[in-house]
Amino acid sequence: MKELSSKIASIEPAKIRKMYDMAQGLDNVISFVIGEPEFDTPEHIIDAAKKAMDRGHTHYTPNSGILPLREAVSAHFQNFDKVSYNPLDEIMITVGGMQGLYLSLLVLTNPGDEVIVSDPCYTNYYGMIEMNHAVPVTVPVYEEEGFNFTEQGLRAAITPKSKAILLNTPSNPTGAVADRATIEMIARIAAEHDLYVIFDEVYKYLIYDEEDFFNIARIPGMKERTIIVDSVSKSYAMTGWRVGFCLGPEPVISEMQKIQEFMLSCVNTPAQYAAIEALTGPQDALTYMNEQYKLRRKIMVDRINSIDTLSCLMPKGAFYVFMNIKETGLTSDEFAIGLLKDQHVVVSPGDCFGAMGEGYVRLSYATSVENINEGFDRIEKFVNKLK
Template sequence: MEPISSAASATPLSLLRVIFNQIIGMDDVISFAVGEPDFPTPPAVIEAATRSLEHDRIGYTDNSGIRPLREAVAREFRRFDRIDYDPASEIMVTNGAMEGLYLTLATLTNPGDEVLVTDPCYANYQGTIVLNRCTPVFVPTREETGFCFEEESLRRAVTDRTKVILVNSPANPTGTTASRENLEMIARVALENDLYVIFDEVYKHLVYGQTEFFNIARLPGMRERTFCVDSVSKAYAMTGWRVGFILGPREIIGRMPAMQECLLSCVNATAQVAAATALDGDQSVVETMRASYLRRRDLIVAAINRIDGLECRTPNGAFYVFVNIERTGLTSQEFATRLLAEQRVAVAPGIDFGFLGEGHVRLSYATSQDAIEEGTSRIATFVAPLIQSPRLAGSLGGPLPFSRVPEES
């Protein structure tokens, strides 16, 4: 019997999912682990889905998605991202943003191609890249510069096998929103080296303060080489509905419906109706949620930074704080495991997000203010006996050589 595929064996197990599974059935747990809105899906969206179930013929749809949803996506991008896309040929509906990312990589890349990602980055990026038999190349970033790509390290990571730069803004796990200047640097590298950019913008509606969301596809020469991956999951509290979309050049988007047919035929028809309603409906619900997340962000950042031995930067997007735990002397997995066992608080180990995520844990503040207050109080109790001497100066210093997942993996 032949062994399982190299792609299957190289796909990493998420430590976050291990934590998530451990809390099932546990009493009195406060979870900051999973990035899932605690708001209900807007009532108008539920009503649209109910009407669809009662009155529509629920069958297969176009592999690309129903036309009303693609038109709604086009309107949303014209309104918010300030980019025009043709709903007939430049928009593809997917089963959430993750299928969108998978399909984009499957269409653009060949085995052995390299995909550049930040270290740390969203945990599922590595697995999705490996499943496409590509090599993830982790480009080191620094805490003091917001974990963004830096030009020197990004340029050093490019080889003749590099095909894609994957950009996440606002970012999971760090909450960083890339500035226009940073995106202009990434665009220069992409243009000079003839690379594609996948722009993961699922948190684009969750940006705070004076920060302004900017889509890299707006820059000169970038629309024809950028693929925007988005969804209704975060902005509209629709994670379980599993509706996402890809926007990009028609000659490549046009190849995706045939691949969709082989994967899942089409996205759930009723969920597509609901997503179209969300995008075209009253957007005040999005602002209400965003304002609540902003209050929670300020609460959790202040609470964490009052704990001796912990610190975190104020994120300008998404709903995560990436907390530095180095002074506790624990690895991120030890910290998360013991915190859950001893104080019934769940967090995500930083190592789950890359080699440079070690020394951190991620907390999602997509939970109630009461939970934030109680949970951070328990964290303070847990940390108090652990504190060691202040970390050595320079431990979060300059750029490190970029690291690669071995090709054979």
């Protein structure tokens, strides 16, 4: 048999899934590994999908998604992000934020083009960039600087092959939020070097402590070089529905629509109607979930910082804590695997997210208060055994 794709063979599988798989078969496991809300999708959103099916909305839609959803997305961004996009030709519905990211890279990059990402960053960025025959170029970001890009670090990464900056705020895995000054600095560099910005804002509703969310496309001259990626997955507990959206310049979105026909035709039709209800219907569940995340964040951070040799920053957004384990003397892998074997608690090793993640582990607080407290009782036992 002829060999399979050498490009795909060269891409390493995600280590987060390795930890998830290792936990299978163990009893009484406490999991902080998967970034998924523990809440079920709000009932009024589920009802909207049922009604859509009852009305016969079970057929193909346009490649770019149904117009009522694109109109709802447009109105939402005008209200929340303070940016204006034409639903006819500047918005496309995607299979979650993941497909939006992939399509953005597919349309923007040629083989050998470089895409700048932070280190640490969302682990799937690396694989997506490499699958598109582009090259991820990492910019170290440091705990002491809030895990955000600095101008010096970003400028050092730019070469003649640079094509785009991938900016995720709030950030997975660190919970960092780029403030307006940081975003203006990134915009200035992007314009100076004629770079695109892929703006991954899927956690934008999950910002705490009065932090202001600022969309980079608001800056004069940036709308035409920015592709926004968002979804209903995290904010509305709709991870399994797989509905996201891309917003950007018409020439970019039109290319995405073309590729959609060859890729999967369209997004699940009833799920698109559910997404309309998520964006336009009652927001009580979203408010409640955010209040719960804020409570759970404090509990987790307090528990971490009360344990000798462990520490963390208070994350400003998303639902992750990036816990510093350097004083334990263990590597990220040793800590995560040892904790799983000894206490049946599963976390993500920090080096899943890049070389700069070594010495950290990521934990999701999108779980119950009971799980957080029980999990940290076990983590404390594990750490005490190391002394």
